[in-house]
Amino acid sequence: MSVTLQLNNLHKRFGGLVAVKDVSFTLSPGEVVGLLGPNGSGKTTVMNMISGALPCDGGRVTVGAKDITRMKPHRVAKHGVARTFQLVRPLPTLTVGENVMLSLAFGHKRYWGRQARDLAEEKLAFVGLEGRGDEEVSNLNYIDQKRMEMARALASEPEILLLDEWLAGLNPSELKIGIDLVRHLQGQGMTVLLVEHIMEAVRALCSRCIVMRTGEVIADGPSEEVLSQPAVIKAYLGDDHA
Ligand SMILES: Nc1ncnc2c1ncn2[C@@H]1O[C@H](COP(=O)(O)OP(=O)(O)OP(=O)(O)O)[C@@H](O)[C@H]1O
Ligand SMILES: [Mg+2]
Known part of the structure; x- marks a missing residue:
């Protein structure tokens, strides 16, 4: 890094x-x-x-x-740059975990199968969606969609x-959570x-x-x-x- x-x-x-x-x-x-x-x-x-x-x-x-x-x-993702989109656009026919795994397949290294599932779980846990990988994307409320969007970006293990x-669009308490999450990434040395x-x-x-x-x-x-x-x-x- x-x-x-x-x-x-x-x-x-x-x-x-x-x-x-x-x-x-x-x-x-x-x-x-x-x-x-x-x-x-x-x-x-x-x-x-x-x-x-x-x-x-x-x-x-x-x-x-x-x-x-x-x-x-x-x-670009392979060179360590990931992004979130202004308009969150999950793939609605996939589960939360599958949405994250899709990014894993395109990251720095390629992960498949068990390893991909574990890593997706790890990223989901990091953003506060622990254990929710099997849920349908349509179940997610707004902040959880944002969290998933972040997990997708982190799945490619970016440096930037x-x-x-x-x-x-987050309410004040959600905003605090969101700021803390970015601060946590900052603490890990992420360039943002x-x-x-x-x-x-x-x-x-x-x-x-x-x-x-x-x-x-x-x-x-x-x-x-x-x-x-x-x-x-x-x-x-x-x-x-x-
Ligand atoms: N695909 C596009 N085709 C044509 N014009 C575009 C396209 N994308 C952006 N623009 C125009 O380029 C300019 C810059 O847009 P951009 O979306 O980068 O602004 P922004 O700073 O992100 O604004 P916001 O704060 O509203 O998100 C605007 O005038 C916009 O209408
Ligand atoms: Mg914009």
């Missing part, structure tokens, strides 16, 4: 819209960094390009010495975890890029924040400093989440 995630001049266009423009930053091993910005500022698009879900139009993504820019998602509003609108979570978890506005990075530095910058406050004005 201990790889750096580096983005160099990432660029993405959707037709005439420049969604991400010259985005560059580096995450050091073990850093938990907030990626903030108003709705539509390009945060999810950045995550999609890192994880291989979307091809970039320019720029480079490297993990350690490895260039992962043109890799498909399953190969991209969380896209993983804490969104946390896209989040909930400032309580950002302040609790991130010592550093990167702020985007209309596709560009407008601030990057220690959280307290960044969050008090006039340009950052202005970027959020008028936004629902400000």
